[in-house]
Amino acid sequence: MTTGPSGHFPNPSHALDQAALLEIGCEELPAGVLPSLREAMEVRARSLRQDFRLGPGSARVFGTPSRLILLLENLPDEQAPFRETVFGPPARLAGTLPDAPSPQALGFARSQGVAIQEIRIEKTPRGEYLAVDKTLEARKTSDVLLELFPQTLDNLPLPKTMRWGSGEGPFLRPVLWVVAFWGDQPLDVRIAGVLSGTTTRSPRFTGFLPRPVRGISHYVTLLEEWGIEADPVKRGEKIEKDLDLSLRMEQDVGKIAPGVVRRPDAGLTEEVRDLVESYRVIAGSFPEHYLDLPPELIQTVLRVHQRFYVLEKPDGTLSNRFLAISGNPGADANLVQAGFEKVVRARLEDAQYYLNRDRARPLSSYISDLDGMVFFPGVGTLSDKIRMARELSGWILEHVPEKEVSATGLSRGEMAESLDSLCALAKADLATGLVREFTELEGVIGASYWLAEHREILSRDGKEARRIHLESAAIREHYRPRHAQDVLPETLPGRILSLVDKVLHQVGALAAGFVPTGSMDPYALRRAANGMIALLRETGWPIGLSAMLAKTRTLVPGKDPSADLEKFWKERLVSYWEREYPSTLVRIALVDFSETVWRTGSRLAFLKEALGRPEAPSLVALHTRLSNILSGEDRGPTPRPDPTLFQQSAEKDLFRLAEKAGLLDGTGWSEKALNGDWEGIWKASLVFVDPVGTLFETVMVNDPDPALRENRRRLLRVLAEGISLLGRLDQAPSPLREG
Secondary structure, three states, rough: OOOOOOOOOOOHHHHHHOOOEEEEEEEOOOOOHOOOOOOHHHHHHHHHHHHOOOOOEEEEEEEEEEEEEEEEEEOEEEEOOOEEEEEEEEEHOOEOOOOEHHHHHHHHHHOOOOOOHEEEEEEEEEEEEEEEEEEEOOOOOHHHHHHHHHOOOOOOOOOEEEEEEOOOEEEEEEEEEEOOOEEEEEEOEEEEOOEOEEEEOOOHHOOOOOEEHHHHHHHHHHHHHHHOOOOOHHHHHHHHHHHHHHHHHHHHOOOOOOEEEOOOOOOHHHEEEEEEOOEEEEEEEOHHHHHHOOOHHHHHHHHHHHOOOOEEEOOOOEEEEEEEEEEEOOOHHHHHHHHHHHHHHHHHHHHHHHHHHHHHOHHHHHHHHHHHHHEOOOOEHHHHHHOOOOOOOHEEEEEEOOHHHHHOOOOHHHHHHHHHHHOOOHHHHHOOOOOOOOHHHOOHHHHHHHHHHHHHHHHHHHHHHHHOOOOOOOOHHHHOOOOOOOOOOOHHHHHHHHHHHHHHHHHHHHHOOOOOOOOEOOOHHHHHHHHHHHHHHHOOOOEHHHHHHHHOOOOOOOOOHHHHHHHHHHHHHHHHHOOOOOHHHHHHHHHOOOOOHHHEEEEEEHHHOOOOOOHHHHHHHHHHHHHHHHHOOOOOOOOOOOOOHOOOOOHHHHHHHHHHHOOOOOOOHHHHHHHHHHHHHHHHOOOHHHHHHHHHOOOOOHHHHHHHHHHHHHHHHHHHHHHHHHHHHHHHHHHHHHH
């Protein structure tokens, strides 16, 4: 069989006689859910194939908005035989086998459907138990598929399900037909209440006509006949090629200027490929005077609202031409083009109207309109949020190194003034007509208006012009990162505003009682927390989350969400780092809620490598031993040990070693930790492995004399505190702890 690269939909061949196919025909499936739905079905089908002992081989899910297709290839004619050992009661309860079995032994034999003579005694790591070998009979593959196919849809991650007709369902969308085959043999299965048959349907643009299916090879032939590419990856590749071909053809006939190119947009293609089953490319245009609109606005109309592809001129500016994918290749191309152009023109005309009306007022005049816009119920308005933002931004600026402030060309005082204005200006565009109509452009429109408002200043290069550009950039980027793959703000005021915005979003939501639960997070608080952590990590500013928490306690009058906020941030810290590191390593590295995110990140990066070193087990064992002997003690400041109370050479040597290493000077190795010198702490800690071992062998730490006992424990506590700066090494996996 010719399948092409792994994962591609097969071509017709006799090899499909040993394949099984399930087609679920539906009303239009939402494009946003299809990728995760296909993946979940594939994982489920692969697991079921293994559970049902149908041999090694693929289990792949293809599909379009109108049909989901499960294909199992290289299937055997029947299941593999299965032999298992079933254990019963302990052997001491068996009586005498097989002549005088106990009631327990007889009950075990009866429960397994075997004679008592087949029961034996077998040794296990837990002792001796009664046991019996059972062999499950191999069933025909055609019979197994009757169970496997319906179970493939169990526990799928469907956002919402529905029922229809006389109780059919539940499923993501109504199921219109089901086709199931084992080679050329039809199978009777029920999917979401719909019984399978041998009839599929043609593409929607041809009338959704029923067509009989004679087998899997015939089914594949029908899809080829209709021009349906079932593999979404290949369908996306084909769309990309057809877009480029259409662009060249339009250029060849002079409809699009030479040098115009399609802006690469893999994300859009991934969405479009799940919006269409069959398609054709349509080239369209809009009046050139709309190019005076902000380019992000035009892109939003084309790409976000209409799923059209943006074209660029050779200089990188936008063209007034676009490419679109029509899901109805049978329709008149001229009528489709006219319809697409009409929609785009209407949206751009709306945008032009709002832009002209908005610019009749300065951006700062919209700030007063925020008084009537709710921040969160019971928390205040956006004006209240601005007040909070001004207080928080000033506090954050205090922690920004002078070098970063100077790099902006502004003094610290000038930056403070600019931030005070920006806290309000950054939200002013929320009251404009254009952002009310195009909500995706918040920040972008405000930045554009701020530049347009200061054209005269910008025409004269100088410090004031640079300040306007800096403020415009901050307004534009303060919503970043909007998602996990988004870039962080580049300017200092943009980073401060972004951090402030994300912190206040969480504070406001939790103060209003909107705590995320399970998969429910309607206000995207987890995304805001991840953005906050990413910013603190990237900037390296000396701001711990505990300090940030303390600052938020008084921001909302009469409300203190700090308890919920602390729990939430601790959960998000773990989740954030577990995207990059194993959970065991994260558990080791997260030592203190008060330390900076940057320091935790640098510790994680170091430990990921260091814990694989040959000397790691001995250091982990040392820290574990110290933690065990000191467990339950007060974690307050450790007084300096009194050297005059040490009696034996091992403890005297350990004291001198700790003194030489700088552990007894009041701050210990804290300075090394502040600077992220984990290598220095690691090497300094290794020096104590053998001396501590000698101490434990020759000195009674818990001496009956309280003064001697306390002094020795102080010395060990100082050492444990120094090593613990590396992390909770006593939480390392067992092999490391055992050394």
